[in-house]
Amino acid sequence: MKQSALSDITSFLKTKKQSALLQEVLEETVEKEYTTQANPMEFLKKRLPVSLEEPLIELFSKQKENSPKALYEFLKTILSQIKTLPIVSLTLAIEPTHHMIDAISQAINQPSLIDIDVNPSLIGGAIVAYQGKYSDKSLKKTLENV
Amino acid sequence: MQILSLITPTTEIILGLFFLILLTLLYFWYTYKKEKQFVAAEAKTFSRYQKIIVDAQKKAREIISKASQKAQQILLSSSKVKKTSQKEMETTIDKNTQQLLKSYEESLSSAKEEGVASLKTLTSQLEKMTTEELASYAQELQKDLIATKSQLAEYKTQEMDKVAQVVQQYKNTQLEEADAKIKQRIQEIAEKIIGKALSLEEHETLILQAIEDAKRENIF
Numbered sequence: 001m002k003q004s005a006l007s008d009i010t011s012f013l014k015t016k017k018q019s020a021l022l023q024e025v026l027e028e029t030v031e032k033e034y035t036t037q038a039n040p041m042e043f044l045k046k047r048l049p050v051s052l053e054e055p056l057i058e059l060f061s062k063q064k065e066n067s068p069k070a071l072y073e074f075l076k077t078i079l080s081q082i083k084t085l086p087i088v089s090l091t092l093a094i095e096p097t098h099h100m101i102d103a104i105s106q107a108i109n110q111p112s113l114i115d116i117d118v119n120p121s122l123i124g125g126a127i128v129a130y131q132g133k134y135s136d137k138s139l140k141k142t143l144e145n146v
Numbered sequence: 147m148q149i150l151s152l153i154t155p156t157t158e159i160i161l162g163l164f165f166l167i168l169l170t171l172l173y174f175w176y177t178y179k180k181e182k183q184f185v186a187a188e189a190k191t192f193s194r195y196q197k198i199i200v201d202a203q204k205k206a207r208e209i210i211s212k213a214s215q216k217a218q219q220i221l222l223s224s225s226k227v228k229k230t231s232q233k234e235m236e237t238t239i240d241k242n243t244q245q246l247l248k249s250y251e252e253s254l255s256s257a258k259e260e261g262v263a264s265l266k267t268l269t270s271q272l273e274k275m276t277t278e279e280l281a282s283y284a285q286e287l288q289k290d291l292i293a294t295k296s297q298l299a300e301y302k303t304q305e306m307d308k309v310a311q312v313v314q315q316y317k318n319t320q321l322e323e324a325d326a327k328i329k330q331r332i333q334e335i336a337e338k339i340i341g342k343a344l345s346l347e348e349h350e351t352l353i354l355q356a357i358e359d360a361k362r363e364n365i366f
Contacts, residue, residue, distance in 0.1 A: 088366070092353060093344075100350050107357040110366065124344050126356035133365045137356030143332060 009081055012055035014105045016115040019082055022052055026079045033072045040071050089115045091127040093138070 013019055025047045029040050045053055060074050088108055095118050123139035
């Protein structure tokens with residue numbers, strides 16, 4: 001279930017920024033378990049953007065139980081899974097579109113979060129860094145090597 | 147007893163006074179007599195003393211005259227001795243000086259002769275030596291000259307090499323700097339032209355290509 005959960009999470013959670021926001025909201029929600037009787041679902045709807053909230057609810061709906069307690073447990077599992085996701089650092093020449101992020105995620109083809117940094121001097125291409133390894137495939141580098 | 151009864155206090159005083167006067171007169175008489183004797187003795191003693199002094203003066207004069215005579219005699223004799231001894235000394239000194247001068251001149255002339263002789267031998271030796279040594283010196287000089295020439299040539303080539311190296315280094319540095327400047331300029335131009343010219347699709351293609359390349363390099 002865990003491995004499938006990871007791939008399910010990364011189906012809608014692509015970037016480190018998204019992950020940071022989701023983690024923050026999930027932690028706040030989980031903290032309310034014993035302090036409030038309110039439905040956590042409502043809280044999530046209030047705090048999360050649609051791009052994150054809808055796929056999360058959809059993912060929860062696939063679970064066997066739909067009680068608030070089961071939701072809390074589901075959120076805790078998601079939280080712990082997010083923390084284990086590796087980060088791929090990318091430096092790009094432009095701010096990527098959602099379409100680009102999806103394409104990049106597909107190209108990486110493994111559960112991970114993308115940390116994007118923008119540097120226009122690269123002209124095009126990308127600098128990729130992952131777990132201490134580094135590859136500069138920017139146009140700037142290509143020009144330097146000319 | 148009757149006589150004693152006749153003596154009254156007045157008579158006692160008179161009698162006492164009488165004896166007292168008598169005693170005084172006796173004392174004065176005795177003193178006068180003694181003084182006379184003393185004066186006479188003194189005069190006698192004085193005359194004797196005077197005689198003694200006169201005698202002593204006489205004797206002293208005699209002694210002094212005799213002593214002066216003797217002293218004059220001694221002085222005369224000593225001056226004579228002095229004169230003779232001075233003369234003797236002068237002659238001795240003269241003699242010695244002459245002898246010394248003579249011996250000095252002799253030794254000087256002999257030394258001079260010896261010096262001249264040794265100089266002559268030295269000159270002749272030097273004459274012999276110079277011809278031989280000059281030849282060897284000339285040879286050594288020639289050798290040194292050749293060695294110096296070769297050293298100079300070596301030094302010249304070394305210096306030329308160094309100069310060439312420095313020139314080459316400078317050339318390389320200048321070329322590198324020029325290359326760097328050209329690259330920088332090209333990058334700037336490319337950034338301006340290509341960066342703007344690339345469409346979003348082209349950017350995406352380049353990014354995905356970069357990821358694929360990274361995968362091939364086993365970055366993931």
